[in-house]
Amino acid sequence: MMKISVWDGGLTENHLRQVTQLGVDYLDFGDCNSFPGVKEKGYPDIDALIKIKKHIRSWGLDINRVTLPNITEKFMKDLPGGDEEFDNTCKALKIFGEAGINLVRQRFAGDTFNSLMTSYRSRHRGGYTSRGESKFLTKDVPQTPNYKELEEWWSRFCYVYRSLVPIAEEYDIKLAIHPSDTPNPDTPFGGLGFHRVIDEFPSKNVGYLYCIGTRAEAGGSSLVLDEINNYGRKGKIFLVHFRNVRGSLATADGFEEILLDDGDMNMFKILLELHKIGYDGCLNPDHIPVLEGNVGLAYSVGYIKAMLAALAGI
Secondary structure, eight states: OOEEEEEOGGGOHHHHHHHHHHTOOEEEOOOTTSSTTHHHHSSOOHHHHHHHHHHHHTTTOEEEEEEOOOBOHHHHTTOTTHHHHHHHHHHHHHHHHHTTOOEEEOOBTTSSOGGGOEEEEEEOGGGOEEEEEESTTOSSOOOOOOHHHHHHHHHHHHHHHHHHHHHHHHHTOEEEEOOOSSOOTTOTTSHHHHHHHHHHOOOTTEEEEEEHHHHHHHHHHHHHHHHHHHHHHTTOEEEEEOOEEEOOHHHHSEEEEEOTTSSSSOHHHHHHHHHHTTOOSEEEOOSOOBOGGGOHHHHHHHHHHHHHHHHHTO
16 A cells, blocks of 8 residues: 655654654655765764654654765766765765665756746645746746767766665665656656666666656646556656646646646546556655645645545545
């Protein structure tokens, strides 16, 4: 059965109490600096990490996914300090493995073309707000990397993964790549580049943090259903960001993030497709819109729990 994970919320007592009351199963850590040691020396302190893990478990929760130290432009453009970043992320992966954490994400600078989009706050029913992005509103559109530059980026990515994958296999850690968000054409982890990862690294430990919202931004629900079927039957979906959107780059030159019941996609249909391919990982209601009374998290978790209950009754 699929489970529910949410962001760590800084591990405040109020947040841990709230998500426990909501019946959440796991916490996800999206910030590479979430654990002591990263800011100071570039990688987590294992004793502090284990202490945090025990504290989380005392609430009946556990860690689902963590984030490795970022690979910034220093490494991707072969600048001073890049080699140290590379060494630190390898050390961090080993430390997470020693701590018994088995799902990690590595971020890479340059996997999105943010300058193509204009961001704004979109308003929806009753006035709730969320992220919107438009390519149409962007003036003086900048040039994106050419083929040679994209191939140089890809070679730097592969250099990192060629070292991370053996470590992941040794500790049985799943390496999950998130799609480029926003998924503009030719982004390194857009539709074509996303699949290229598992072609280049066919290890069972290499797969995806499949973001439904991001991929819907590229082409809507039909694309999402096709990709879930494709990646899912290969056993490559390790975690799902479960969110809805309106519009897409293909249909509107932009999109707006939306509540689960208020967007273009039938989220229960998406859930059925995940069930069909045997997915049993976590659903994270990522990028939750801002609701009156700050009840977006409770709404999202409750909506997912209701769909999971309905799925169990089929």
